[in-house]
Each structure stands twice: as C-alpha cells, then as structure tokens.
Amino acid sequence: MSDLRHFFGQLAGESYHNADGSDRQAIIQKCDVGELLILEHEPDNPHDINAIRVLRETGEQIGYLPRDFAGEVVSRTAKGAAFYAAIAGIGRAKGRGPYGVALLIITDNGDADRAMVAEHAARLLADRPRRHDAAPSIARPDEGSGTPIVVWIVVAVAVLMALAVLIRSLA
Numbered sequence: 362m363s364d365l366r367h368f369f370g371q372l373a374g375e376s377y378h379n380a381d382g383s384d385r386q387a388i389i390q391k392c393d394v395g396e397l398l399i400l401e402h403e404p405d406n407p408h409d410i411n412a413i414r415v416l417r418e419t420g421e422q423i424g425y426l427p428r429d430f431a432g433e434v435v436s437r438t439a440k441g442a443a444f445y446a447a448i449a450g451i452g453r454a455k456g457r458g459p460y461g462v463a464l465l466i467i468t469d470n471g472d473a474d475r476a477m478v479a480e481h482a483a484r485l486l487a488d489r490p491r492r493h494d495a496a497p498s499i500a501r502p503d504e505g506s507g508t509p510i511v512v513w514i515v516v517a518v519a520v521l522m523a524l525a526v527l528i529r530s531l532a
Contacts, residue, residue, distance in 0.1 A: 364469055365467055365468075366468050366469065367465060367466060367468070369465055370427065370463075370466050371464065372415055372461070372463075373427045375389060375423060376459040379421075385424060388423050389460045389462060394448050394449065394450060395486045395489070397475065398415050398417060398446040398448065399416040400434070400444055401415075402438075411435045412428075412431060413435070415446060442469070444466060444467070444468050445473075445475075445482075447465045447467070447478075448462060449486060450463035465482055467481060
C-alpha cells in the first residue's frame with residue numbers, strides 16, 4: 362500500500378536558458394498549477410553529480426531541484442523511495458522580473474503510480490488558481506511594508522520544518 366507524503370519547495374535555475382537554447386521562462390509561462398513534472402537525475406552534470414532536472418511531460422526543462430535537496434532525493438531514491446513533483450504556484454515579484462515556481466513534492470515508498478500521484482496533487486492543489494496570470498503576485502521583501510518579510514520568514518520556517526520531518530521519517 363502506498364503512503365504518499367508531501368511538502369512544498371522551490372524550483373532552482375528557472376531564469377537560465379537550456380542547453381538546446383530554449384528559454385525556461387517562456388516554457389514556465391505555458392505551465393499550469395497542478396501539472397505533474399518529471400524529475401530526472403543528471404549524474405553527468407559537470408557542476409553537481411546529484412543534479413536533478415525538472416521537466417514538463419513534453420520533455421521541456423524548466424529548472425532544477427535545489428542542490429541540497431537533490432542530493433537527498435538521489436540518496437533516498439537509491440534506497441527505494443520515489444519522488445514526484447507538481448507545480449504548486451507560478452508568480453513574479455510585484456508582477457516584475459523572472460517567474461518563480463513553487464513545487465509540490467510528493468514522495469512514497471515506491472508503490473504509487475503517476476495516476477495516484479496526480480489524484481493526490483489535484484486534491485492538495487484544488488483551491489489554487491490553474492494559471493499563473495490568475496495568481497496574486499509575490500511581494501518582494503525589500504518593497505512596501507514589512508509584512509512580506511514576515512510572510513517569507515513563516516514560509517521558510519514551515520518548509521524547513523517539513524523537510525526535517527520528512528528526512529527524519531525516511532531515515
């Protein structure tokens with residue numbers, strides 16, 4: 362029986378171009394919240410042997426998992442865990458700058474199939490706007506009132522706590 366768990370994280374490298382010259386920012390603008398992604402280990406990456414590419418099901422790359430987390434995914438996957446990702450949100454700071462992508466990371470003991478993961482992601486993300494242009498913009502901590510700083514601190518602490526719980530439960 363599958364034991365699906367989840368937490369939220371961020372995409373890395375989303376403002377770079379891909380090796381084939383395609384623009385990740387242009388690809389991200391075609392994405393929808395809830396869209397399942399493919400996590401592909403890239404052991405020959407010259408910068409990080411644990412690099413994990415994040416791709417749309419079309420094969421278009423939108424970025425990478427953050428370096429520290431990618432190492433954990435590679436290690437846990439070698440022990441039988443399975444990791445999946447879906448887009449949890451897409452936004453820009455005050456409507457300017459590059460698009461950032463929030464990820465829903467789903468993990469289990471290797472028994473789930475993509476249909477089960479898709480259903481789980483759909484339940485978790487049901488109340489979120491499907492398109493990035495319908496989502497509220499993300500405020501930059503250095504602009505406006507001090508409220509965005511508090512929000513980002515709370516989000517960062519929640520993500521770190523979720524990662525700690527996940528790591529402890531998988532150990």
